[in-house]
Amino acid sequence: MSNTVMDKPPVTVPPPGGRTLKQPRLPRWAPLGLGLLSTGVGVGAGLVFGLDSRIQWGLIAAVFFVAATYALTTAVEGERQAKDRLVTSLVWVSFLLAALPLASLIWETVARGAKVVDGYFLTHSMSGVITLQPGGGIYHALIGTMEQVGIATLMAAPVGLFTAIYLVEYGTGRLAKAVTFFVDVMTGIPSIVAGLFILSFWIIILDFGYSGFAGAMALAILMVPIVVRSTEEMLKLVPNELREASLALGVPKWRTILKVVLPTAIGGITTGVMLAVARIAGETAPILLLVFGAQSINNNPFEGAQSSLPYYVYEQWANGNEASYDRAWGAALVLIAFVMILNMVARGIARWKAPKTGR
Template identity: 65%
Template sequence: MSTATTVSDRTPVPQLNGRLTAARLPRWAPAGVAVLSIALGCGIGAGAGLASHIQWGLIAALLFVALSFSLSAKVEGVRQAKDRLATSLIWVAFILAVVPLISLLVYTVQQGAGVVDGNFLSHSMRGVLQSGPGGGIYHALLGTLQQVGLATAIAAPIGLLTAVYLVEYGRGRLAKAVTFFVDVMTGVPSIVAGLFILSVWNLGLGFDYSGFSGSLALSILMMPVVVRSTEEMLRLVPNELREASYALGVPKWKTIMRVVIPTAIGGITTGVMLAVARITGETAPVMMLVFVSDSINPDPFNGPQMNLPVYIWQQYTQVNNSFGYARAWGAALVLIAFVMALNLVARGIARWRSPKTGH
């Protein structure tokens, strides 16, 4: 009979002297470093006689990165200091990107808010001196809505069907060629699209200047954006949904119409809205194909028509004309508000149509 012997480990456990965790900077340290950097940047800029506040801000940004790294290296160690350095650079890049946008928006509101009223939105420039007061943007706003609406009616269906082909049917050389040309069209300058429509539609087929001519050029610029965004949304639809539909005996075309597109409709709508916002501010093709008009032209298929970007350019080119400058900034404010509204609508639709989770 064997006897089991229990041996206890009597090796003494070493006592840890000091803290179990590494030293950390307090949570308010980045904010404190930022305030200190701004103060030092302003002091250095003022002391050096730098007149531009942009230079002061760049000095403060460099000081923020350097002080954050130095303080973290001294307290937390080099490894954590590298993480702080990367975080500081990201914050500086974010601020450098946001500050010009906010400055542009604030300046536009300051310059244009005093002009935008009911009269400005409901009157045209017919019978109004370019160098005098009065006038409005109704004709340009109407032209913008019609031209962008026609371009969307042309580009959205074609872009959607092209994306469906690439995702659901596209195989071989044809699909690769379509993908290649879509990528090329994404980088085509707007003036090239205008020249193409001018050569084919106006000079080749003999059509006159009209809002529809401009819509054709805008649709060329809009189409690759719609194709790319729709393609990505369709690829995000799980294949299990398609397979379940096929298992029930549903044809492929009906599966695409009833399952795939409804599932991705939120992202598709968002992509279309963003494409609309992208073409709303185009100026060159509209100047070439639509021409300009000071009167209201509700027919986009006949005669010249005004557009908000072209209106802004026309008013701002009036040398030493304070009334023209004011109208230009007012039209710019309306244009920014229109594009912002489109983006908000796109976000709202995406959130509304996004898959809901919960019990």
């Protein structure tokens, strides 16, 4: 009798509420299928209701995707998993809504600018070119941008670096708080204000003329707070143990900063400077006020009017004809490529200087 009882299979008691331990799950292809279905619904609704804007189609598809995901997940996996998928869907939809304008901008710029960007366009200026006719190039504007950004970097990078070193290594009391406050204020200052300041001080009060150097000074004002903030954060990441070990050996503080702190943070500092350069390369408002623009090549940034890529784009677009529009799109493409190259260089430096860890 005891053997008979032992041979019986164990009785499985279901959990309270009738639920099983293994809940049903949607297949892996469900999000992709819902995305395709939502796209079809958005296109169909746009065609049926006569909506001309593709943005409206996309918004309809996004709303349908979020609602359908939540409803289907609730029916199959339960309300708890449905809330999780709802938040995930909102994150993906927000990402696509943020990425689509950027992708559209890049596509439009490449499609329109590639028609004129060639060797001739990059090596000739607008001297003697009739704006209504095709031809001309951006060589004078490219030279102006490189000189103005280079001079601004030479002025702003040391000032920003030394200010950050003071705030991190020496700054205490009211002076450090005041410097930090003004750096925060300068971070949010509109670029036109920097241009107006240099215009009133350099050109109106001191009676100097329009020049690339005047534009570079305004760009330097915009660049300083970015360099200060990025350098300050990189210096704070340096472990205090390195400083203490150097000071314990009798090394002076200035030499510790020069030989220990800065070499440790040089990768992040260089990246911050490169990102600041990329930030000011596309500034237009100060350049419109201070460099005045020129159609011919001016290699001297300290005398005479000079052009730049942002000014060239504005100038050509203001001409209001098809040939000028093409040149404006071509210059915009070159400017975007210039900024992208600077960002890639910054990321490359950051990876190259990053500490290598291994097991």
